Amino acid sequence: MDSRELAQLMLGYSTGPQIQETQTAFRCELVSRWGIKPGMRVLEIGCGQGETTVALAHAVGPDGHVTAVDPAPSDYGAPVTVWDSADHLRQGPLGSRIEFRFEWDGATVDDGPYDCVVLAHCSWYFDSAGQLREQLAAAKGWAATLCFSEWDLTPRTLAQVPHHLAVLAQAQLGIDAGNIRTPLSRARAAALTEAGWRIVADESVDSRGLQDGGWEVDVCRAEESAGRSSFVASQLDVIRSMAESGDVMSLDSYTVVAV
Secondary structure (H helix, E strand, C coil): CCHHHHHCCCHHHHCCHHHHHHHHHHHHHHHHHHCCCCCCEEEEECCCCCHHHHHHHHHHCCCCEEEEEECCCCCCCCCCCHHHHHHHHHCCCCHHHEEEEECCCCCCCCCCCEEEEEEECCHHHCCCHHHHHHHHHHHCCCEEEEEEEEECCCCCCHHHHHHHHHHHHHHHHCCCCCCCCCCCCCHHHHHHHHCCCCEEEEEEECCCCCCHHHHHHHHHHCCCCCCCCHHHHHHHHHHHHHHHHCCCCCCCEEEEEEC
């Protein structure tokens, strides 16, 4: 299957086929860069709607397996919940290769060891850098390899600045709709080494064409400035102004492989 065919396996394809194709193609690029091979057993932490899960399941083939876990409750997400999306994938041709577990406690792994642990664009949702570090340290006992990807917080172009500002604003303001809590910079991803991992590959990935930047900006634009401190209100004003004055591009991403 190519990325377009994989996108059609996602529940989100029915309501936004072009968006889903873009998102799935990006996740396939991540999986390719990590070197996921047929027959591998993968633990994916922070699986969410299964955007990366479907690409992993395809890569490991019929003899491989993906255990996809997330601390979120099964009814999390709108208009489609994580459970709805997972159930849809389970009923598809790759369903036998995937096991989803929601409301995961971050510690219980009863079918390891794995060939690799994957965290794809989920590290900013941890409550703190310390919690992320603890999770990465625990993962060291579950697999020999870590595959990691996240947004690069440093914008390269002016069109990426609104995404950058929106991420920082959500973390500072505690905007529930965005759910971003710990937007660590690429340099701060040293949490991997602090948790006992040794980075063997670190690459940049062009993700400007993804829709996420616009989504994060929209979350901030929906926030009311009234009742906020002048500093907070000013941040929201700047985000709205920049978003209205031109196109919004997503930040770039980076991928890491560690052992």
